[in-house]
Amino acid sequence: MTPDLPLYLSISFLLITAYVIFAFVKSNNLKKTTLPIILGWSVLICILAYNGVYHYTEGDTYSTFPLVMAPPALFIIYLIRNKFYKNRDVRWSTAVHIVRFPVELLLFELAIRELLPMEMTFKGWNFDIIPGITSILLLLWMQYGAVHKKLLLGWNILGLFFILFILTNGFLSQELLYKNFGYTVPNTAITYFPIILLGGVIVPIVIYTHISDIILLAKKA
Secondary structure: OOOOOOHHHHHHHHHHHHHHHHHHHHOOOOOOOHHHHHHHHHHHHHHHHHOOOOOOOOOOOOOOHHHHHHHHHHHHHHHHHOOOOOOOOHHHHHHHHHHHHHHHHHHHHHHHOOOOOHHHOOOOOOOOHHHHHHHHHHHHHHHHOOOOHHHHHHHHHHHHHHHHHHHHHHHHOOOOOHHHHOOOOOOOHHHOOOOHHHHHHHHHHHHHHHHHHHHHHHHHO
16 A cells, blocks of 8 residues: 555545446446456556565566556457447446546645645646536536537547656656656655555546547547
8 A cells, every 4th residue: 555645545435446337338338347357457466566466675676557448448449349338328328427526636635745846736637627627517417408419529639648648747757757757756656555546447448438539529520
């Protein structure tokens, strides 16, 4: 577990992960085996992070971050190739992105404690809070009227750019690399339990949801 991390922050990350998995399931036509795979992966990376498998130690010459991101990337390709999104309720896929609002607040809390660089928060180079807030507004709009598909398409493209941008910053600011790219402090939090769920579960689900919505909306538009 992250050193000196308040209990409410750990619980918040666990609750956010539970919500994003729930919204993911609601927005996709999944096979019965898909949810157990996601839950099993979540438990596995939590156990590995808790036991320090992903932690940086002085003298390391390679990053363990790809070990967290590569399996979800392959899973995203599998989901897209098999069109698990074809009967999607766009309200639920939009609801997935609500998590980005509380996540940004939690990242700011971690930055205050110097567990990740302030550049990775909304006070720095992270604009991911914008899709988080606007997703709530879009859902309210959908509740009382129809949102134009081209607007949703543009919103998803911009949201995908934001999440990929901050993902890149997360990779470059890890302890092995941060001095080379001018970050104030290293991103140590991302390798600890339960923050590991951000890179291993939450971000991949957000990326997949954007990509699959862009595919659907581009066809309809």
